[in-house]
Amino acid sequence: MSLRLNYREANPESFETMIKFESFMAKSGLDKKLYELIKIRASQINGCAFCLDMHTKDLRKLGETEQRVHLISVWRETNDLFTEEEKAVLELTEAVTLIANNGVPQELYEKVRTFFNEKQYVDIVMAINTINSWNRIAISTGMYPGCL
Template sequence: MTLRFNYRIENPEAFEALTKLEEFMNKSGLDKTLYELIKIRASQINGCAFCVDMHTRDLRNMGETAQRINLISVWREAYDIFSEKEKAVLELTEAVTLISNNGVPQHLYEKVRQFFSEKEYVDLIMAINTINCWNRMAISTGMYPGCF
């Protein structure tokens, strides 16, 4: 892959808009580990190598184990590696990232709501939307690990 251009320089207002989303998420109170799990899983689905690289490093720097990081893409098969709460978040991340496939089924909404309030549910959706925006910008402009 070749970096097409640095969108941060060419359109700083767009970069600022994405940064505002990130600032909103940082103030939301969402658990930082959960947010990184969301970022990694959505980035894996979207095929954003730049973001997978960045967020796996971030999670590792937060003290997460290599085993858990390595198993995010196969969380369903990892059994006890992820908590039920984390599994609900990962499943929601997949559903929202791939929303045109099946939407967000009622049973999934109910599963997530076992762990999160309505306000927190909206925070999760915003978190998933935020990383999907970053992924689409990175992929569309040709970003790859180490491009900057």
């Protein structure tokens, strides 16, 4: 596998735009572990090895257990390993990442809103969109773990 191009060098302005998204998310108040769960689940769905490598390491640095890191992709089958709040966010991450399949059903919106207010809901949707953008950049430019 080889890197197709270094988009950061080819178009620094695009990289700066993405960094602004990350800066926005850092100021949003969204729990850091929850944001990493979002990043990992979306990256699993999208098949982004570069992002999975980065964000599983980041989640471990935040003190997450190996068991939870390894079982994010099968969160539904883990019984009580993830909180109801985390499960709602993981389900929303899947729905938004795969939005063409079923959109975001009203029932899911209401489930997420039991845990989060309107601003927080928008923050979560922005977090999901941000990692989906990173995934698409990494995959389309041929990024892989350790390439940069």
